[in-house]
Amino acid sequence: MAMSLAPDLIHQLRSLRRDGNGNWGPNTLGKAPHKPIMLLAVLDLYAAGHLHENLIPYDEALLEAFDCYWQLCCPGRPTNPLQPYWYLKGEGFWQHQARPGYRQALATLISAKAKVPTRSLIASQVAGAVLSQAFYAAAMNPIGREALRQLLISTYFGGELRQALAQQHQVVVDAFACATALQRQAEHDLQDLFCGNQALDSAYTEESRNLAFRRVVVGAYAHHCAFCGARIRTPSGRSAVQAAHIVPFHLCRNNDPRNGLALCPLHHWAFDQGMLSVSDSHRISVHAYARELPADPGFVALHRQAMRLPDDPRYLPATQALAWHRKEIFAKAG
Ligand SMILES: [Zn+2]
Incomplete structure (x- = not known):
């Protein structure tokens, strides 16, 4: 019409x-x-x-x-x-x-x-x-x-x-549909993180998928950094918190929200570098190298602290992703 x-x-x-x-x-x-x-x-x-x-x-x-x-x-x-x-x-x-x-x-x-x-x-x-x-x-x-x-x-x-x-x-517009698809996906058991998600890959562009991943993950943690709890916003409402992949996207091609953590830029960087990791019981580990140095005491104080968990347990970080990160990133930090 x-x-x-x-x-x-x-x-x-x-x-x-x-x-x-x-x-x-x-x-x-x-x-x-x-x-x-x-x-x-x-x-x-x-x-x-x-x-x-x-x-x-x-x-x-x-x-x-x-x-x-x-x-x-x-x-x-x-x-x-x-x-x-x-x-x-x-x-x-x-x-x-x-x-x-x-x-x-x-x-x-x-x-x-x-x-x-x-x-x-x-x-x-x-x-x-x-x-x-x-x-x-x-x-x-x-x-x-x-x-x-x-x-x-x-x-x-x-x-x-x-x-x-x-x-x-x-x-x-697609980012909204893709975010809904990611939320639905989290209602089901996570099979293999590394098999990617071809259905989403073919339905949405990378830009829409990134927007959706960020929206679902950062929203799950209510814009708090899962490690330090920071919730910093600009006057117009932009949030400092980013959606980090636990297993990097280029390796698993998986935007499942359980492969994500909401992190402030500092802790996102430190996590990607292997200076931080998370146990299966969701306690933060600070790399021994940082603990031995007169490093930032605030950073070292995270060691053995419980990370902040998403309010909705559907979005808890996947244990297989955390285990992979400890073995392949944290243990090999260089
Ligand atoms: Zn932080």
Whole structure:
């Protein structure tokens, strides 16, 4: 069924106010691309079924989808996705809905025209963003979504980038399906870690599989490092914690979440180097070499501590993976 966008909506979407200062290149037509990127991310969350009502919370999934597009457009450039999430309110189709009891507080915050509120302030007061009826109707319909996507991409991005942005959509949407597949897989016994997962390999691109693995593993540990417990976030909500493979992916080609640990960058590196390992009873071992040196006392203090386990026991690290890591990485650290 054909679906044409309402003329008012087209007008609103073609006239997004964007910052022209700041050395934006031809990829984004010389202006800041935050708002169109936020809207592309929102459309993907509807396509993936992550969003299914007219309320868009500022959550992990939105941040992650935003970052995927941002890295394509402005690789390495710092950004705060809370900016477009907040400033889209001036465009006529995006309104923040207050949490119960916060109506007045939010109205005051909006009228104060201050800087972008912090993530914790937004989380406490804003239930989500609500779209205009015309935008929401289009976002809920596959043909409408495609029309919105094409309108945004052709209006706000240079020719070279357009195709890459159009392809990114599938990566983001597939990552949701792949994450669900990984969660289902963890409901069954783990057979052989080393036989890979050809079904997933052929169904999804590597980029989608990486996103899905990270989402499931880091989510299982609620963004804590399994070794030190660190849960560091940037003001916009990016998490320092990474999804580490216990048996490296290039050896087993297996993204089963039980072949993963959520680790901060330091402990991810130390684990990959064999300076740390984990026993079958989930106690951390610090390599004897580090313990003999006047090394960082915080690092050495991890020795024999219990690692943090995922809340859901389905995602417990596989004993066969931990045993392999002790034998092939920890015992051979060089
Ligand atoms: Zn750590």
